[in-house]
Amino acid sequence: MDLKVEKLGVSFEQVVFQNLNFDFNAGDWVTIVGKSGTGKSVFLKSLARLMDVTSGQIIFNGQDIQDLAIGTYRQKVSYAVQSASLFGKTVRDNLDFPFIVRDQAIDVQKQQAGLRQMDLPVAYLDHPITELSGGQRQRVGVLRNLLFPPEVLLLDEISTGLDAETKQLIWQVIQTMHQMEGNIVLSVTHDADEMASARDLIEFGTEVKRVKK
Amino acid sequence: MNVNVDNGSLALAFSLVLVSLFISYKQKLHLEHETIIAVARAVIQLIIVGYLLMAIFKVDNWIVTIIMQLFIIFNAAWNGKKRGVGIEHAFGIAWTGLMLSTFVTMGILVVTGVIKMEPFQLIPVTGMVAGNSMTAVGLVYRSLKQQFNDQQAQVFERLALGGNLKQAAGDIFREAIRTGMQPTIDSVKTYGVVSLPGMMSGLIMAGVSPISAIKYQIMVVFMLLSATGISSVWASYLAYRGFFNRNWQLQLPEDKTIN
Secondary structure, X not given: OEEEEEEEEEEOOOEEEEEEEXXXXXXXXXXXXXXXXXXXXXXXXXXXXXXXXXXXXXXXXXXXXXXXXXXXXXXXXXXXXOOOOOOOOEHHHHHHHHHHHOOOXXXXXXXXXXXXXXXXXXXXXXXXXXXXXXXXXXXXXXXXXXXXXXXXXXXXXXXXXXXXXXHHHHHHHHHHHHHHHOOEEEEEOOXXXXXXXXXXXXXXOOOOEEEEO | OOOOOOHHHHHHHOHHHHHHHHHHHHOOOOOHHHHHHXXXXXHHHHHHHHHHHHHHHHHXXXXXXXXXXXXXXXXXXXXXXXXXXXXXXXXXXXXXXXXXXXXXXXXXXXXXXXXXXXXXXXXXXXXXXXXXXXXXXXXXHHHHHHHHHHOHHXXXXXXXXXXXXXXXXXXXXXXXXXXXXXXHHHHHHOEXXXXXXXXXXXXXXXXXXXXXXXXXXXXXXHHHHHHHHHHHHHHHHHHHHHHEOOOOOEOOHHHHHHO
C-alpha cells in the first residue's frame, strides 16, 4: 500500500498550499504539525477526496484517485473527524454504518470487541448518542474508522479537547492497529506529547517540509 | 345558481381588508404594502381567470383545455421553485413532479369515471391538484435545505466513512417527504369537524345537496393525498442529490450562491 502526492495544490480565494510532493508507504506514521490556518486539515480532507484539489495528483496504489470509485476509496483511506458528532439515534447506528457501506452483514461480535477495546460497555450499543460524554463520543467516532482497518488512516486532531486518559486510550487502540496492519497513519495534531515523540513529521507553515528524525 | 354576490356588496366587503390593514398598521407588522399588493393581484388574477374560464367552457375544445391545464401546472411549478432557491434544477424537478402528480391523479379519476372529460371539471380539479402539489414541493425543498444545513456534520461523517449519497443523506429525504405530505393529512383529519372545505362549501352555497357535495369532497381528499404523495416523493428523491457535487461532497445551496 502506498499513497503518493504529486505537485498538490489547493486554493480558495488565496493559495492554501501548493506543489506538495510526498510519498507515504506501508508502516509510515506521519505527524503533521503547524499553526492553525496553514492547511493541514485541508490536506487531509483532500487526501480523502472530501475536498477537491486545485492542482496536482494523488496516487493510491499506483492509480490516480480520480479514477477510483469514491465510496470504496474512502473506506480504504479513512478520515476521522476532529470531534465526532455521531449520527442516527444510538451507538449501534454508528457502528452499523461501516458494515452497511460495505454491503456486509452486521457482525455484532466485532462491534462489541471494538467497544471493549475502547473501554466502553458492550451494552452501550443501544445507548442514545445524546447521552454520551464528549470522550465517549469521540471513542465511538474513531471506532467507526477502525472496525475495518483502513489502508490509510487520516486523523484530524482527534484528541483535541479530550482528557489525558481518553487520549491515551484512543492512541493505544490506534497504535495496536497500526502495528498489526502495518498501514499508513497521517495524524494532524497540536498535542505536545505526540509532537515530542514523532519520528516522521510534516511541518506546515510558509513552507511545507517533511522531517525524519 | 342561487349565489350571486353583486358588485356593490363586494365593494363594501372590501372593508374586511381594511381590518387586516389596520391590524398591520397598529401592530407595526409592516404588512400593509404586501397586503395591498396581494389583494390587488388576487382581484386582477381572478377577474382574468373568470373571463378566461367562461370563454374556455364555451369553446369546449380539448386542446384549449390541455393548454389551460399546462398553464396552471407551469405557474404552480414556478411558485414551488421559489422555496428551492439554490437547489439544482429546482424548477425542472417541481414541474415534472407536478405533471406526474396531476396527470396520474386525474387520469385515475377520469378512468374510474369520477370526473368527466369536460373543461368545467378538468380545469378546477387541475388547479386543486397542482396547487396542493405545489405546496408539498415547496415544503420538501425547504425541509431539505433546513435539514442538510442542520445535519451537515453528520452527513460529512457518513461521506467520510465511505457512504454513497443515499446513505450519507440518511433519513433526510424521508423526513422531507413526510414534511411535504403532513399538512394535507393534518387538514384532512379535521374536515367536517373544524373546517368545511372550500369546494364543499362552495357547492352547498350554490344549492347542491350536502350529500352530493360531500361525495365530491371525499373525492378531493383521495385526490390530494395521492397528489401530495407523488409530488413529495418525486421532489425529495430528485432534489437531495443536488446537495452533493459529483465528487460526493456536501454542497449547501448557500455556497452555490457565493460561487
